[in-house]
Amino acid sequence: MLNRDMVEFRWHGRGGQGAKMACMLLADVAGLEGKFVQGFPEYGPERMGAPITAYNRISEKRSTVHSNIYYPDYVVVVDESLLDSVDVTGGLKEDGAIIINTPVSPLVMRERLPGWAGTVCTIDARRISEELLGRNFPNTPMLAAAVKVSGVLQAERFIAHIEESFKHKFADKPQVIAGNIATLKRSMEEVQIG
Amino acid sequence: MMNKCMSGNEAVAYALMQINPDVMGAFPITPSTEIPEYFANYVANGQVNTEYVTVESEHSSMSVCIAAQAAGARSVCATSSCGLALMYELLYVAASCRLPITLACVNRALSGPININHDYSDSMGARDAGWIQIYAENNQEAYDNFIMAMPIGESPSIRLPVMTCMDGFITSHAVENIELLDTDVVRNFVGEYKPENYLLKKENPLAVGPYDISAYYMEHKVQEAESMKAAKARIKEVAARFAKISGRSYSLxxxxxxxxxxxxxxxxxxxxxxxxxxxxxxxxxxxxxxxxxxxxxxxxxxxxxxxxxxxxxxxxxxxxxxxxxxxxxxxxxxxxxxxxxxxxxxxxxxxxxxxxxxxxxxxxxxxxxxxxxxxxxxxxxxxxxxxxxxxxxxxxx
CATH class of the missing domain: 3.40.50.920 (Rossmann fold)
Known part of the structure; x- marks a missing residue:
């Protein structure tokens, strides 16, 4: 984990993929760990499939800043197709990392990130989600990968808090909790850091 | 007291639950939609006994609030942007009838061109309507301001509606840390709404909002203006009382x-x-x-x-x-x-x-x-x- 007072994440996704939800969940869980948090979305057009950005600030001291994040420590790309249209590594700190939802390895993915010499991480979020949740919900695997790569939260405690949070969120459909927890654990194992 | 992480919209809906108002005029518009949405859960779960009136426009949600408040019921609503604009006429009616309604305004650019993001063009357009306007920096202030709104507006020396404003998306949709007060502390702080006179008071039935002839209109407007001036002192009094229950100090x-x-x-x-x-x-x-x-x-x-x-x-x-x-x-x-x-x-x-x-x-x-x-x-x-x-x-x- 980066030794900084504040860790900043930028999420890139498409409307409907749950990037905002993952961002909010990260804020919630970090809050339970006693951190000061911000989790906020930036919407473009209100429609499914449109690119959206979401942001997290996680810090030991309260941050009063309410602007977007231009120099993130970590970038999470929930939809690989955004690499063609969005400058996903823009402003990313040199000692930070980018985490991409893709079946290919970090080595292969690096070729698609000209100008980025820092850490590249990949995870096949779609396959993991389809295997364990029965559908493509890429946000849960990406959240787990973001936590694993950044080390911003301790893994076991993160899982425990998420479980607690899901018990509230899915009080009316508890059957989805076990699959989501299994997805988080598998994703933390599978994410490749290159 | 409880430390949580929640968005500005969720925080205001939580304050509403704690206050348990009599009537909500509910109509959705981005980015304020979540307030009536979250609050509808509290209603459905029986955590409040608010009369939740779903209507077909903001003109109607404010009309519901005006009618209910005139009948002696504490009324609330939430809106943004074009929704506030559609209430425009009614905002003046509420203020001039001296009905201390509370409105959560989640600020958003007013059309056109149509845009869902934040600026103050909506509430600034309503700045001369006779409403008290209080603006929040973050979710904590949005929550705190809403709790202070009723003791300010309902005070017999003020009797003006209050608009508590927060920045659309930046505050309304951002999850941040917040310190929530205990519900009994909030209810005790806000108190019961006890107007001296109201529409349905049988000892003194009252007409609300009739035609005001020139012989009286100006006196009424001067009274309204005097109350607005007096509100400064009242806002500071309420803030001082709020500091005692929360440890958070506010001023003008x-x-x-x-x-x-x-x-x-x-x-x-x-x-x-x-x-x-x-x-x-x-x-x-x-x-x-x-x-x-x-x-x-x-x-x-x-x-x-x-x-x-x-x-x-x-x-x-x-x-x-x-x-x-x-x-x-x-x-x-x-x-x-x-x-x-x-x-x-x-x-x-x-x-x-x-x-x-x-x-x-x-x-x-x-x-x-x-x-x-x-x-x-x-x-x-x-x-x-x-x-x-x-x-x-x-x-x-």
Whole structure:
């Protein structure tokens, strides 16, 4: 984990993929760990499939800043197709990392990130989600990968808090909790850091 | 007390649950939709016994509030942007009937062009409607302001509706840490709504909102204006009482590092947090920068603001709405008017920024302070009213 007072994440996704939800969940869980948090979305057009950005600030001291994040420590790309249209590594700190939802390895993915010499991480979020949740919900695997790569939260405690949070969120459909927890654990194992 | 993480919308809905108002006029509009949405859960779960009236427009949601409040019931609603605009006529009716309705306004740019993001063009358009307006910097303040709204507006010496405002998306949809009060503490603080007179009081039946002939109209308007002036003292009283239950102090505006400030920015809402970071940075570099965050825009704290700015050398007002007066944004014209009575006035400029959600960064605010320092050093004011953050014609090409 980066030794900084504040860790900043930028999420890139498409409307409907749950990037905002993952961002909010990260804020919630970090809050339970006693951190000061911000989790906020930036919407473009209100429609499914449109690119959206979401942001997290996680810090030991309260941050009063309410602007977007231009120099993130970590970038999470929930939809690989955004690499063609969005400058996903823009402003990313040199000692930070980018985490991409893709079946290919970090080595292969690096070729698609000209100008980025820092850490590249990949995870096949779609396959993991389809295997364990029965559908493509890429946000849960990406959240787990973001936590694993950044080390911003301790893994076991993160899982425990998420479980607690899901018990509230899915009080009316508890059957989805076990699959989501299994997805988080598998994703933390599978994410490749290159 | 409970420490949680929640969005501004969720925080206001939670305050509503704790208050348990009699009536909500509910109609959704981005970005305020979540407030009636979250609150509907509390209603459905039986956590409140509010009469939740779903209507077909904002004109109707405010009409529901007016009718219910006139009948003696504490009424609330939430809206944004075009929704507030559709209420326009009713806002004046509520205020002039002296009905202390509480409205959570989640600020959003007013069409057109249509845009869902934040600026103050919606509530600024309603600034002369006779509503008290209180603005929040973050989710905590949105929650706190909503809890203070009823004790302010319902006070027999005030009897005016209150609009508590928060920045759309930036505050309404951002999850941040928040300290929530216990529900019994909130209910005790807000108290019961006990109007002296109301529509359905059988000992003294009352007509509300009839035609007001010229022989009386002006007296009523003067009373309304006097109440608005008196609201300043009431807002401070309620804030003092709130500090005792929460440990959080509020006033008409917040002064940040203003004691010996030579250069000051005056603005409102979430940008204040970003500006505080800019002030801290400049202070470390030895620049005597300070910030005033306007919390209460109606009534406008003109005399107090003039005192707070009296010893500065140069001031920038930052307006997050245009106003189209051709003479500066609404916060600027109020501030410039307030400074007129000072013997030695600071240099004063207006910067309109952030329209339709255009983001503002710490560095942008540092540049504004730099401009103030240059004005003070050179004595050259330069253009008084400018815009910040827009691309030039060359950039767009």
């Amino acid at each position: 505006f917040e002064e940040y590092r203003m004691e010996d400030a030579q250069y000051a920015i005056v603005l409102m809402g979430s940008t204040a947090g970003t500006a505080k970071a800019a002030v801290d940075k400049l202070r470390q570099e030895g620049v005597k920068a300070g910030l005033i965050k306007i919390r209460v825009f109606r009534p406008f704290p003109g005399e107090e603001l003039a005192q707070a700015l009296a010893n500065t050398r140069a001031v920038a007002v930052m307006d997050k709405s245009e106003g189209f007066s051709g003479n500066g944004g609404p916060l600027f014209t109020e501030t410039r008017s307030a400074l007129y009575d000072l013997k030695d006035r600071p240099y004063l400029i207006d910067i309109v920024f952030g329209l339709g959600g255009r983001d503002i960064k710490i560095e942008d605010i540092e540049k504004v302070f730099l401009r103030l320092a240059n004005i003070a050093a050179s004595g050259e004011l330069g253009p008084v009213y400018t815009h910040l953050g827009q691309r030039s014609k060359e950039d767009v090409k």
